Amino acid sequence: MAAHKTLDDLYASGPVEGKTILLRADLNVPAKDGKVTDATRLERLLPTIKELASKGAKVLILSHFGRPKGERVPEMTLAPVAVALGELLGLDVAFAVDCIGDSAKAAAEALPKGGVLVLENTRYHAGEEKNDPAFAKALAELGDIYVNDAFSAAHRAHASTEGIAHLLPSYAGRAMEAELTALDKALGNPARPVVAIVGGAKISTKLDLLGNLVSKVDALIIGGGMANTFLAAKGIEVGKSLCEHDLKETAREIMAKAEAAGCRVVLPADVVVAPEFKAHAPATTVPVDKVPADQMILDIGPDSLAALAGHFETAKTVVWNGPFGAFEIPPFDNGTNGAARHVAMLTKMGEMISVAGGGDTVAALNNAGAADDFSYVSTAGGAFLEWLEGKTLPGVAALEHA
Numbered sequence: 001m002a003a004h005k006t007l008d009d010l011y012a013s014g015p016v017e018g019k020t021i022l023l024r025a026d027l028n029v030p031a032k033d034g035k036v037t038d039a040t041r042l043e044r045l046l047p048t049i050k051e052l053a054s055k056g057a058k059v060l061i062l063s064h065f066g067r068p069k070g071e072r073v074p075e076m077t078l079a080p081v082a083v084a085l086g087e088l089l090g091l092d093v094a095f096a097v098d099c100i101g102d103s104a105k106a107a108a109e110a111l112p113k114g115g116v117l118v119l120e121n122t123r124y125h126a127g128e129e130k131n132d133p134a135f136a137k138a139l140a141e142l143g144d145i146y147v148n149d150a151f152s153a154a155h156r157a158h159a160s161t162e163g164i165a166h167l168l169p170s171y172a173g174r175a176m177e178a179e180l181t182a183l184d185k186a187l188g189n190p191a192r193p194v195v196a197i198v199g200g201a202k203i204s205t206k207l208d209l210l211g212n213l214v215s216k217v218d219a220l221i222i223g224g225g226m227a228n229t230f231l232a233a234k235g236i237e238v239g240k241s242l243c244e245h246d247l248k249e250t251a252r253e254i255m256a257k258a259e260a261a262g263c264r265v266v267l268p269a270d271v272v273v274a275p276e277f278k279a280h281a282p283a284t285t286v287p288v289d290k291v292p293a294d295q296m297i298l299d300i301g302p303d304s305l306a307a308l309a310g311h312f313e314t315a316k317t318v319v320w321n322g323p324f325g326a327f328e329i330p331p332f333d334n335g336t337n338g339a340a341r342h343v344a345m346l347t348k349m350g351e352m353i354s355v356a357g358g359g360d361t362v363a364a365l366n367n368a369g370a371a372d373d374f375s376y377v378s379t380a381g382g383a384f385l386e387w388l389e390g391k392t393l394p395g396v397a398a399l400e401h402a
Helices: 007-012 040-054 079-089 101-110 133-140 174-188 207-213 224-233 245-261 302-314 334-348 359-367 382-388 394-400
Strands: 020-024 058-062 094-096 116-119 145-148 170-172 194-198 219-222 264-266 270-274 284-287 296-300 317-321 353-357 376-378
Touching: 007 040, 007 145, 007 170, 020 040, 040 058, 040 079, 040 174, 079 094, 079 116, 094 101, 101 116, 145 394, 170 174, 170 394, 174 317, 174 353, 174 376, 194 207, 207 245, 207 382, 219 224, 219 302, 224 245, 245 264, 264 302, 270 302, 296 302, 296 334, 302 334, 317 334, 317 359, 317 382, 334 353, 334 359, 353 359, 353 382, 359 376
Parallel strands: 020 058, 020 145, 058 116, 094 116, 145 170, 194 219, 194 317, 219 264, 317 353, 353 376
Antiparallel strands: 270 284, 270 296
């Protein structure tokens, strides 16, 4: 893993008391009627904010919220999020009505040592998403030091994630540091054997991911709707199941690439089928080559789950993205739940490192009650996927040059 300066390096360079720190956070949290409905991302910021504030630094928080596209959209103000953050921190968090200019400067100057200030939505300015040098400079003028604690926004080369890092001494916050450490353990320098689980609906959204993983892992377990396309590519009839028939040749190419790299591709041996995608629909378990023409595959069967257990028992690292079936509705959550709990158990026993991420994945692991026992669960959606795809993340790369 490339060396990124952390808060420990910041403290080694001198005291931060009285210094103004621009902290790039991800406050883009789910909200309804002005109330935050999921504070997970806020909670992960608390260690960095508390640490910096306790050392007497002024903490100015930069973040986007929604997609206002350079316009001041009242529904996308960060004001309610600042209130929610203050409640979690147990202190009054100040709020500035802009992230640059006189109002932001005045709010920053009024902030006491150890104070926390949330600056208004960076995407109210078109220069944010354009990574405009003038906008990045206006942001940088507010502080002495830049800390990025928003891995989930690191795949965007925006002014507050990339441009500003070239203008100020820059460091990774504790959440960013934890994410990069976990990802390095998962694929950068992993304990082997490495097993990757890739599920979800469509191969078309994960071609780069699959192409990168087959050259890095020892076994690639494919689940969800995308497994149907691989089964069809092998000549197996999948009935009414979700299947990208136009990508069968692509699936064959991925399997050939995996074979050449010594990576085993694991597909279901038996599946749970039903005539329709509906809660408590009449479900039947059949061998994978016996799917009725009028039925659809909605989960993996018990034999498939038992086979997965064998892969997990020998693995030292598991990387997980995507569910095995329609985990949102019973009884089609059994496969995902069973696999998740098995990985969680082995992780808790110290037998493996497990790293998971992606929106559906986090929801699926929470549904299974397994998320807390994984080594690391990333709340970053796009950034986690692009990292799995082997792409350079601009927000991370910028810290390497800091």
